[in-house]
Amino acid sequence: MKKLYFKKKILYVLVLSTFSHVVYSADTVDLGTVGSNSNNTDNTPNSASYEAPTQAPIDATEPKSVINRHYIQNNAAPGANYDDIISIAPSVTNIAPNGPGGMENQGFSIRGFQDGQINLTFDGIPWGDSNDFTHHTTSYFMNQDIGNITVDRGPGDATNVGYATFGGTIAVESKDPLSKTETDLYGTRGSWNTTLLGGEFDTGNLKEYGDGKGFIDYKSFYTDGYMTGNSQRRQNIFGKFERAINDNTSITFVAMYNKIMQHPSYGATLAQMAQYGANFSLDYGNDQANQALNTDHISTDFEYIGIKSHQGSWFIDNKLYTYGYYHDGLYTFDQVATANTPGGAFSGGTTIAGPTPGTFVNYPNNIPGTPIFNNYRAVGDILRLTKSFGRDELNTGLWVVTQNNQDAHWNSDLTLNGAYNYSATTGNGTGSSPFGLIANNNFTTVQPYLQYKWHPIDGLTVTPGAKYDSFTRSIDASATEANALSHTWSKLLPSLDANYLINKHLSVYAQYAEGFLAPNLNVTYKPGINLGSVNPESTKNFQVGTVWKSNQFTLGADVYRVNFTNLQKYVPNGNFSYYVTVDGATYDGVELEGTYVLGEGVSLYGNYAKNNYSTSDGSVLQTAPDSTAAAGLIYEHKGLYASLISKYTGKYYSGVDANGNNLGFGGYTITNFNVNYKLPTSYGLGKNTKIGMQVYNLFNYNNLIASVYNTPSNGDPAYFTQPDRAVYFNVNFGL
Numbered sequence: 001m002k003k004l005y006f007k008k009k010i011l012y013v014l015v016l017s018t019f020s021h022v023v024y025s026a027d028t029v030d031l032g033t034v035g036s037n038s039n040n041t042d043n044t045p046n047s048a049s050y051e052a053p054t055q056a057p058i059d060a061t062e063p064k065s066v067i068n069r070h071y072i073q074n075n076a077a078p079g080a081n082y083d084d085i086i087s088i089a090p091s092v093t094n095i096a097p098n099g100p101g102g103m104e105n106q107g108f109s110i111r112g113f114q115d116g117q118i119n120l121t122f123d124g125i126p127w128g129d130s131n132d133f134t135h136h137t138t139s140y141f142m143n144q145d146i147g148n149i150t151v152d153r154g155p156g157d158a159t160n161v162g163y164a165t166f167g168g169t170i171a172v173e174s175k176d177p178l179s180k181t182e183t184d185l186y187g188t189r190g191s192w193n194t195t196l197l198g199g200e201f202d203t204g205n206l207k208e209y210g211d212g213k214g215f216i217d218y219k220s221f222y223t224d225g226y227m228t229g230n231s232q233r234r235q236n237i238f239g240k241f242e243r244a245i246n247d248n249t250s251i252t253f254v255a256m257y258n259k260i261m262q263h264p265s266y267g268a269t270l271a272q273m274a275q276y277g278a279n280f281s282l283d284y285g286n287d288q289a290n291q292a293l294n295t296d297h298i299s300t301d302f303e304y305i306g307i308k309s310h311q312g313s314w315f316i317d318n319k320l321y322t323y324g325y326y327h328d329g330l331y332t333f334d335q336v337a338t339a340n341t342p343g344g345a346f347s348g349g350t351t352i353a354g355p356t357p358g359t360f361v362n363y364p365n366n367i368p369g370t371p372i373f374n375n376y377r378a379v380g381d382i383l384r385l386t387k388s389f390g391r392d393e394l395n396t397g398l399w400v401v402t403q404n405n406q407d408a409h410w411n412s413d414l415t416l417n418g419a420y421n422y423s424a425t426t427g428n429g430t431g432s433s434p435f436g437l438i439a440n441n442n443f444t445t446v447q448p449y450l451q452y453k454w455h456p457i458d459g460l461t462v463t464p465g466a467k468y469d470s471f472t473r474s475i476d477a478s479a480t481e482a483n484a485l486s487h488t489w490s491k492l493l494p495s496l497d498a499n500y501l502i503n504k505h506l507s508v509y510a511q512y513a514e515g516f517l518a519p520n521l522n523v524t525y526k527p528g529i530n531l532g533s534v535n536p537e538s539t540k541n542f543q544v545g546t547v548w549k550s551n552q553f554t555l556g557a558d559v560y561r562v563n564f565t566n567l568q569k570y571v572p573n574g575n576f577s578y579y580v581t582v583d584g585a586t587y588d589g590v591e592l593e594g595t596y597v598l599g600e601g602v603s604l605y606g607n608y609a610k611n612n613y614s615t616s617d618g619s620v621l622q623t624a625p626d627s628t629a630a631a632g633l634i635y636e637h638k639g640l641y642a643s644l645i646s647k648y649t650g651k652y653y654s655g656v657d658a659n660g661n662n663l664g665f666g667g668y669t670i671t672n673f674n675v676n677y678k679l680p681t682s683y684g685l686g687k688n689t690k691i692g693m694q695v696y697n698l699f700n701y702n703n704l705i706a707s708v709y710n711t712p713s714n715g716d717p718a719y720f721t722q723p724d725r726a727v728y729f730n731v732n733f734g735l
Contacts, residue, residue, distance in 0.1 A: 166515015
């Protein structure tokens, strides 16, 4: 497998190198402006746009919140990932039971749409898992390399491509290289033995390379985490280089590699918490909760070459990319017998092949486990073309990606060094296959789009468009599931939006757009399934809103309604959780966000969202809070930055009890305090030297916040609790 992976990497490097050679050999064309990552925010210090934790852009055509680099630098915890950062935005909820960045997210949602129903892009490139379009939050980009994040609460216009655009898009953008040479050494030390060490080198403008510029950033992160035995060790390197080839064309190279070792947890029962503490998770004893027997080793990479060029009246933006995910894991649960969460009973032990063929022996006190591997690689290209017609604009393009995945897990006896566990079901002498799944699956997505931005009068932009989404999934699980299937789902997705700029400070907008999501891989595991009978999920979205932006005040407000058909609802059921189809659901609500500059460096921030939903069968949706809100005070003056921000999450359901009843959770508020000081250069400690402190969960709220697993042996739900107060001390030396 490693040799195959290495050969594939060589192939991708050659493809990218060949592409770049072709670009460098191209004839000179007229450039003009070679694009930027502008998000309509004001970078003037102490302006409302600069200080705002979230803000709506003045040219918005649907509800969206932009989180700029300034906020991320001053407020993101050392190991925070994009899900931790966006949790400040209206209608966004994130569950982080091991502390910020301490484990993969255990449930984030936007308006009640879950991970897997939400699109995620990096520099405009969609990415996600082969199985269900979810995302591994700890396995890719770290906050030190993020420029800004846009939370787009809706399917977007026709140009918005991705696997699951209908629930919204989290658009992460890399930061830009600096124009001047700089070396930054940074570090963090704090609660739960959290340590971050990193270094970044910016080349500045390189005259000998056409004024190209770039940076490379390496960091090493470690934390014991709030939960016992849930340590994480992570290494990440990220590089970006960009240059103008001539007056018309620029090229950008981006590459990232991430390696992580972590210990996944499913929480703890109330009885375990009462005995061992609210943060109990894994231990070091001879049981299923042993830390060493619950381990993930994951390596990932992400690369692209981007070209931007003006060719007459056409503007071309193309990205050729690849990303890969390689996961070796070990968990102490038996997926065939009455499996159990780490920390539970031995589930009847194991069943091992006997000395005589066809015979089996039970070991009631041995520890059952499940080794897994899940490897995938995607290769894709996004071509975007823009042509100007006076003040109007035509946008067209094509996104194509193919992704191949190998997935397997099997049952083993960890006491007997991984011997196959045949999972006896009727006692001594009988057994079944130890293999839960061996599968190869791949998918291909093709999304062409076309839209036209029409300006009938000054200030008014009307944009009709359409995107065609074609998704083909093929799977061969014949070794264990007797399934070898392939099917294509497709749909034409129209959109129509309008933005009217009443004056330079005030705009109003409206949108109608349709969304589409192909079925997850898990639908293919049912024996005899006819994929042609499985309908994709789809939505129709209606949204109107307004934006005010001035130097002193930013405000965004909107109302929305989403009609959902063929909703695949998640049903928690221990290790065998599943999805059921609900004929229909309706989401609606109102959202507000704003920042007001009081003066003398002081700003006020707030947001609010009321989120409603109803299903055709009256059932509840998991991790769909009825409301969210935030309030904060920000101070920035003469190198000193301080913020005190609280985020409220309303009532929601998460998990089920022993009788299958939904578990309800009340609303709760988490308050964070951050302070940073940039030392004057007269101190002789460098040109960008900062010291800071962060207090996470300032008022030490500690209560149950989620249940995502039930122990099948007795049906007791396993819970996560909100981590205790944590304090981090940060330093950055800019040389």
